[in-house]
Amino acid sequence: MKRLSTLVAACSLVMLTSCAPQTETENAPSENADLTVAMIGDFKMQDTTDPITGQKATGFHAAKAEFERLHPGVTIEFIMMPWSNYVANTQAMIAGSQADVYQMPGVNDFAAQGLVEPLEPFIEEDDDFDLGVYNDNLVEGWKVFGPDDDTPQIYSLPVLGDGRFIQYDKLLFEQWGVEPLSDYPTVEEVIDKAKQMTGENPVTGEQNYGIYFPGTNDTALTLANLMEGFGGEWGTGQRWEDIELHFDSPEMKQALEAMVELADYMPKSFINGQGNERWLTPSNNIAIGINQGNGNLKTIYAQSLQDRFPIVQNFKNENGVGGMFSGSPLAIGKTSKNKDLAWEFIKFSASEYFQRFLWEEWGSTPVIKQATEWESIQEMELMEPVIEAMSNAVTPRYPWASSQPRYILQAKTEGALTGTMSVEQALEEAQRESMEWIGGR
């Protein structure tokens, strides 16, 4: 009896001391909406002012009004989720049928679970809609497998563009007397120039770092791009049963060795995603940033630094392809009660109005070809290489990018970068553990 009471008491203690992290979402879905759209990012319903640039951004109330004007009698609602924990949030929202349309960067996982609607029937039946409006490579890039598909199908269509590229500080290059980067730099060129610009700046006397790439979540993706620069491939296949990884290929070994060398030209804290606090500011102390995203362009222009920080392409293989395909598409939830209206919203998302709204108010890269003709794009020279970067990324998206092999590869890469294991050991373990994981699925 005494033992039992001790056990029960211990159980109670364990349960009562548990806790769960919380995340915030803006506005909960209401019962009255005909259509609910879940967006991810810093979007707001109300007008806001950017704390860095001071620029005002019109809130999503404007997009709501426009969509409702085009569809009289319809009420649309937006739910804004933060980027942090977006996978968990999306999973929870889908489980509760909280929205009709979802911004879904991880569409491959949700499609595989049969949680999203295939879009090809809508596309075929709609004479007003043409996939040609989208930039090259994007529709192809978001094709994924449903639970019963033999080939990748369209389960989502692009809404936010994102290109990965290399950016550098022209001023530091001048101060060090180093030639600017080529438009399509090789890994060797970047290593050589980063090495030259690490140390005490000959003009300012400040400590400079030759290179930076974000550690933490992006380490494995940076490694993959370096490997593409050496002409390698991550592997073959798209469905888990067909996938063969090449994490221990000679090109991957070259890439990780290059990464280990580059670590000497970076701030120590890069591994925690720190050390680049001054990057893209007037007091910048880093010469080259690889595997960069396009979230800072508006800030660069607001500081009038566009001429100081040119953009060139990521590392490419012999076919001119390289870098992670990224961005966000929109998908229709399987449980949506209003799929036709949801499709109307996806069409609306590809309209000039909505793409302009996302770009001009919120700085999201447009996904439609027409955008290159807009004055707001043309006056931003940096957008040209960004749009190019979207069209030459690796497609279809790395199928391992949101599953265990990515975490395994990240951990092993970090092990090599911090000197706790050799390059060979790191890659051999990454390959073995990842293939074991695939085999055990």
Added chain:
Amino acid sequence: MKAKMGESVQLQTRRNKAAKSTLTWYLFLLPTLLGIACFILYPVFESFRLSFYRSNGTIETWIGLGNYQRVLGSSAFWNAVYNTFYIAFFQLLLAIPAGFVLASMINRIKRFQSMFKVLFFLPNVTSIVAAAMIFMFVLQPEVGLINHFLDLLGLPTSPWLSDPSTSKAGVILLAVWHWLGFVIIICLANLQAISPELYEAAEIDGASSLQQWLFITIPNMAGTFAFLFIMGWISGLQRFQEVFVLGGPGGSPSRSMQTVVALIYERGFGGFEFGIASAITVLLFLIILAFTVLNLKLTRLKL
């Protein structure tokens, strides 16, 4: 006879009243019990059920003990168990003695006692997520506050969170800083409850201050130490938020900070392996349960 009957009727009435009264109280408790059933018991049993399935959130396949087999055979799990115990052990080892010593000092002073209580307790009311974000900068190897002071004092600096060999020390530092105030407040409550007559008697017997502290204060604190020890271990084994902020779900660098709960998050929400995540959850529950029972036995704490 009549008297006996009257007595039994009275007894019956009293029993009815007592039963009614009990029922009323249970009625008041009903919303809470329903809440516990819906939000604690159901998820616990659902998670236990899920641990026997291969599940991506929607499609489930029965695999029996397959998830447990995979988890127990994975080096990442044992690494996470090691990290979790390591951080919790050193957090307790540093925070409980330091908190007790500080509480004893605060208990002795006549002025500014409340100010010190507030000062030490402030970190504990700070959100651990916010504190972790600040510590990211405090522990920054190049421009961080701690390395700056170490440098000023001519002491060797540390890479802290940027190196697998020192990252756990950074987490322990944050955990101790955050928990110390709680330890102090709990110890102070106990210290103030020790009868002054004991000290007076000891003083008459010629005991020094140090002897009084060693032979009166410390033995009288046993219950408090046991409570802190058990609660500290339970919360320590559930560590997630601070390591998630400092090193992401992967416990970067190189899984050196990844705790069991962070691994649950990584497998569940990072890769849609809800069966695996549930199996780890059940294993964590069993680990904490066994450890708590052991601690209760060791400390003889009466709940």
